[in-house]
Amino acid sequence: MDKVYDHKHVESKWYSFWEKKGFFSPKKTKKYFSIILPPPNANGKLHIGHAMYVIEDIMVRYHRARGDSTLWLPGADHAGILTQVVYERVLEKKGKTRHELGREEFFKQTYKFTQENKKHMYTQLRAMGFSLDWSREKFTLNPDISRAVYQTFKLLYDDGLIYRGDRMINWCPRCGTVLSDLEVNHKEKEANLWYIKYPIKNSKKFVIVATTRPETMLGDTAVAVNPGDAKYKDLVGEAAILPLLNRELPIIADSFVDPEFGTGAVKVTPAHDPNDYEIGERHSLPKIGVIGMDDKMTTLAGKYSSLDKYAARKQILADLENQDLVDRVERHKYSIGVCERCDTVVEPQISKQWFVAVNKTGRSGKNLAKNALEAVRTGNITIIPKRFEKIYYHWMENLHDWCISRQLWWGHQIPVWYKGSEVHVSVEPPKGSGWKQDTDTLDTWFSSGQWTFTALGWGQKNFRDFEKFYPTTVMETGYDILFFWVARMIMLGLYVTDKVPFETVYLHGLVRDERGQKMSKSKNNVLDPLDVAKKYGADAVRMALVFGTGSGNDTNLGESKIRGMRNFTNKLWNIGRFIIDMAPEKRAKTKGSEEDKKILKELAGIKSVVTHGIENYNFGIVSELLYNFIWHEFADNYIEYSKTRREETQETLEKVFEESLRLLHPFMPFITEELWQRLPQAIRKANSIMVSDWPE
C-alpha cells in the first residue's frame, strides 16, 4: 500500500463493481425502504446543491445494510419553462429564435439537449458514489409518464377540480406565458407615486387618485373610495371624467380602499391589477385591456396604441402635465412582480387558462388542500425539521387556485381537444376528424408533483414497483422547493392514490460558500462538485457536506473543509496500512486489557449512537462522532497503545477497524470498500462492504 491514499485509483473501480453486481437494485425482503431522487433539471450540469443527495445515499446504504428491500430511483426533470428559457438562450447565441424553428423542431432540439445533459448528469451522480438503481431510471417527459400525467388531469377534470376560465393571471411578456403565483418573485422597489386629478362630472372640482402606473389609467372603469370615508361620502354615486380619454367613471364605495393611503381615492383598472379585478367583479365593472400580451398598448388605448407600455407612461404623463392634471409626485416604496426565470416585470392580465381548484371539494369528496393539510396535521406525514410544518400550514391555508397551463412549447401538451364549441378531455386523442389539441403545455410542477407515483409506474403497464414501494419512505430535498414541489406532491399523491406519497419529508439547507454567500458565477465562488471530487475524492466531498451540519440550516462549504475531510481519508488509509500491511506474523490470544475493554466499549457506544443518529436524521452529529472516534479514540489512543504489543492486539485492531468501516460506509463508500476488501477474508462476511450487514 502506498503511503498516501489516492482516491483516483479507487473510486471509479468500485462504482462499476457495485453496479455490475447489481447491488443497487432492491433485494426481496419483507421491509421496504424507498426514496425517489428529486429529479435534477436536465438543462445543465449538477451543482454543489445536488451533491446534497449524499444524505439520501447515506439513508439508502444504511437501510440496505439493515436488510431492507431498498430502492433509490433516479430520474431527471424536463423542467418546462426553465429549460425552454435556457435553450432559447442557446439558440440566441446562434442568432436564432424558437419561432424560426417552429414548435416541432424546437421540441426535437430541446429534447436532444436535455438527453445530453441527462447523460452527463448521470455520470456525475455516479462519480459521487450515489447508489441509484439505474435500471429504473425515468425522465419526466417519457411517453409512459406523460400518459400517467394525462390520467391525473382527466381524473381531476372529471371530478370538477380542473377548470378553464378567464381569470386575472401573471403574464411574463418575455417568456410569452402565464406564470403561477409561485413563479413570480417580488422585488422591493422605490418608484414614483403620481397624484392625478380626475375631474368630477358637472363640477369644477377634482378627485385626486394616486398611482405608480399611470399607463393603466386608460383602462380605468371606476374610481373607488372607502364606504366609511366621510371626506368622499357625497361623491359616491357621482361620476368622474377620465382624463385624456374623457370616459365617464362611476365613483363607487368599496371597503378594499384604505382611506389613510394616498388620497383615499383609487383608480380602478380591472384588467391590469389583481385588486382592481376583485373590485371590478364586486361592482360588475367593465374590464378594458389596454396593455397587450406583448407589453404594447392595445387599440383600446386610443392614440397611445402600439406604444410600449413604458413609452406610453412617459407620453401620458407629459400630456397630463400639459393639462395641469398632475397634482404632485411622491417617492414610494412598493413591491413589483418579476418572472422567476427571466426577471422581466410581470404584467397582470386577464386570460383564459386552465386551473386546479385546490380548495374545492370534488364529486369524489376529495379536497386537495384540505386533505394535504390533514395529512401533516394528523402525523401521516412528518416534516423535518418540525418548524417547516408551520410554514407549510400557513401556505396551504392561504392557497389560491393553481394555474397549470403554460404557453410554452416544452412540456406535456395539455390533454384537451377542441372542435367548435366541443371540449374533449382524455388520455388518447378523440376519434373522428376536426379535433385540435390545446396548444398549451402543463406547468412542470404539475407533472413533477406526481413524480412519487408516476416514477414507480402508476398508470402504466408495469406498476409492480408502485405496489411495492409506494408510499415512499422519505422525501429528501431542499427547503426552497417546499411549496413548489413537496406541497404539490402531497396534494396530488393523496388525490390520485389515496395514500401519502411519503412518510417523512427531510429538508436540507442551501449550500453556500465559505462566508455564507450564495454561490453564483458572477461572484466566482462556485464550487463544482465534480472538480472538488476529482481533487480531493468524492468521499471527502460527501463527508464535508454533512459533517457538523444541522438539518434545515444552510451550510457553508469551502475547500478547506473538504481538504480536512480528505485528510481524514488519508488517516483511514494509514490506519489500514498499519493494521493490514504491517500485520504481525504471529498472533496471541487477546488478554482483554483495560485498553482493549475501553476501545470495545467505545465501539459499542459509537455503534448505537450512529444507528440512532441515522434513524433520527442527525447526519451532522453522526459523521462528527465517527470521525472523532476513528481518529482520536481508535488511532490516537488504541493504535498507539497497540504498537508495543502487536501480537495480542491485532485481533482487536481488526475487529474495531472492520466495524468502523461498515459504520462509515454510508458516508464514505469508496475508501471503506477499498480498505474492507483488503482485510483478511476470515473477518469479512460478504463479497462487498456494500452488502454486508449493519454492525449490531
Added chain:
RNA sequence: GGUCGUUUAGCUCAGCGGUAGAGCGUUCGGUUCACAUCCGAAAGGCCGGUGGUUCGAGUCCACCAACGACCACCA
C-alpha cells in the same frame, strides 16, 4: 404587514438542562518506528442583550437588538 431562522473560540459551524466542542487558522516542540494530508502541547469563549423558570441554562420562557430568509392584493 405577517411568519420563521440565525447570533457560541480569529474564520465557518455543531451542541439545545448537569463542570464549554469540531474543522480550518494561530503559537511552541517533534525527521527511524502507519500517516507532515502527521504527532504532542498550548493560546483563544461572562455561548447577542435584559429579565424570568430551575438545586442548576448556550441549552426552557418573555422581551429587546442586529443580520438573514420566506410569505403577503395596500393603489
